[in-house]
């Protein structure tokens with residue numbers, strides 16, 4: 001009954017997040033809101049015809065080490081000086097020369113705050129949108145800094161962000177949030193409520209007017225060349241809008257941007273340039289879609305974990321109508337492809353942080369105590385990579401008994417009758433007559449064990465031996481009339497998860513109990529706890545004795561008798577290992593290590609286990625497959641498919657490979673002659 005962990009396992013972080021939030025909600029009042037639905041649309045409308053996705057190639061660096069996080073840039077054509085605001089409060093002036101290395105950086109004025117937006121006033125003064133101070137006026141000689149405004153309509157600015165100057169001298173500026181300051185700006189984004197305002201300041205009347213309120217993190221602002229409107233950006237909405245000054249009217253300029261817009265600058269040449277500190281990633285998408293993820297991110301931040309991960313930044317060039325012209329990005333990942341399930345490496349980090357935080361809290365509420373797996377279970381070597389691979393198992397596969405077989409697990413084939421026996425979730429052992437066309441196959445209810453038949457094997461007299469997860473080892477007579485319990489305990493310890501069975505030529509039955517601690521419905525806890533509760537046993541029908549051959553196995557799973565009857569091969573799922581057990585010598589030998597499982601961190605497993613207790617299934621499995629190995633355990637061929645999961649059995653009958661499933665209501669059949677494995681690269 002293999003349950004494979006996989007990359008998709010990471011999705012569980014979202015569920016963990018949900019759960020953790022259930023608990024933590026009581027400790028926290030942070031209350032994120034859903035975003036407007038058009039902020040969740042990811043269209044291709046903003047794809048420009050031109051893309052440069054390698055803009056670090058050939059880029060030069062100015063003022064390296066001298067400029068501390070320069071945010072906005074203003075260029076004074078007269079002096080040829082570049083002004084920029086740094087995180088240390090300095091507005092610095094840079095003289096850029098032909099060679100970037102020759103550039104000169106000069107400390108100009110320190111605002112004592114955090115200068116973000118910069119623009120030149122009509123008289124050569126520098127207007128600064130200072131995140132902490134408000135709107136400042138620095139005289140052209142740098143000698144005088146004056147506060148122009150830091151509140152409007154009785155509400156103080158908390159995050160003055162950007163400024164633009166109209167030809168008539170009026171200043172237009174944004175306050176991204178009246179609630180959170182720059183240090184806490186991430187909380188504004190996570191809260192997803194509109195705390196931003198677009199405002200104007202008239203230097204003659206010295207009045208501050210609110211032009212627009214309830215904006216989502218109103219960020220960069222730019223004046224149109226014809227002076228009729230402003231273009232301003234709302235970061236979490238991935239949108240920039242026009243504000244017509246005389247008509248006091250708003251209109252979308254560009255939306256569904258490939259990233260989260262920050263500053264927007266007009267270049268004097270018919271184009272705006274929109275900078276995006278982060279492209280759209282799966283984490284951003286998820287968190288904007290689901291407020292509880294943002295709440296978790298906020299909680300994580302309070303615990304000191306930053307999950308606001310910015311990547312795939314870039315600058316979008318658009319024309320005066322908001323039509324995209326070109327995109328420059330230092331990353332070769334195309335931000336415009338934005339596939340929904342394209343998980344970034346950063347997202348993996350996030351997915352470990354959230355469960356970690358959740359566990360800090362939940363640990364105290366839970367006694368589940370996972371342990372470390374043996375070190376070799378964590379080795380992912382290439383020794384089990386077979387020479388032949390068919391990675392399109394679904395291509396050409398046919399399905400048998402669709403809808404009639406409820407999660408058929410093991411498959412046993414009776415050569416005499418040509419019948420396939422399989423155990424289903426509903427307790428039925430069903431019989432299938434597979435015909436040339438799968439659609440013609442006939443499925444028959446045979447015997448219901450009242451438990452969960454997992455392993456199946458034929459006894460010497462045509463009887464069917466069943467490893468029933470809940471019942472133990474059963475003997476069903478060949479006519480299906482009699483079901484007998486052979487054994488359900490050994491050495492005083494009852495089986496909890498009888499899993500698989502094989503029959504020796506001498507009639508002795510060999511079988512596994514995957515766990516004496518957790519039953520079938522709790523199997524995932526056994527994985528997550530990472531302790532060996534499994535046993536390999538034998539049952540002798542003559543003496544009716546049950547013997548424990550091996551104990552302390554990790555989820556002892558499938559078992560098979562070697563053709564020469566000297567040994568068994570059995571698998572331990574979480575350690576991805578199948579071993580030989582030599583029957584006479586009572587000796588074990590490792591054979592092969594199989595799949596990658598995300599089982600490295602006990603902490604993660606504990607959190608997952610707790611969540612599972614709450615009723616979520618976190619045992620995501622994907623990229624299932626069947627590995628063909630020779631009698632020495634050398635891999636021969638691997639049949640798998642990214643799109644398939646929860647394969648439980650691969651049985652080769654004639655030219656066909658038959659596969660059972662933990663998930664689907666059918667048996668999969670693949671014609672191995674038509675769809676062979678190919679040489680792997």
Ligand SMILES: *[C@@H]1O[C@H](CO)[C@@H](O)[C@H](O)[C@H]1NC(C)=O
Nearest residue numbers: 060061064098099100101102
């Ligand atoms: C500028 O300086 C960097 C680092 O010191 C160096 O690698 C680069 O070659 C220099 N460029 C020029 C044009 O001198």
Ligand SMILES: *[C@@H]1O[C@H](CO)[C@@H](O)[C@H](O)[C@H]1NC(C)=O
Nearest residue numbers: 121123125137138139144203
């Ligand atoms: C900024 O201050 C200077 C004097 O230092 C003044 O001439 C100028 O008009 C002021 N600008 C604004 C927009 O208030």
Ligand SMILES: *[C@@H]1O[C@H](CO)[C@@H](O)[C@H](O)[C@H]1NC(C)=O
Nearest residue numbers: 398399402436437438439440
């Ligand atoms: C079997 O049935 C499926 C679904 O009804 C159909 O798509 C497929 O073509 C059928 N195959 C054959 C060989 O008749």
Ligand SMILES: *[C@@H]1O[C@H](CO)[C@@H](O)[C@H](O)[C@H]1NC(C)=O
Nearest residue numbers: 459461463475476477482541
């Ligand atoms: C199973 O039961 C049948 C009678 O129903 C009996 O003949 C057979 O020997 C039994 N097999 C085992 C392995 O106990």
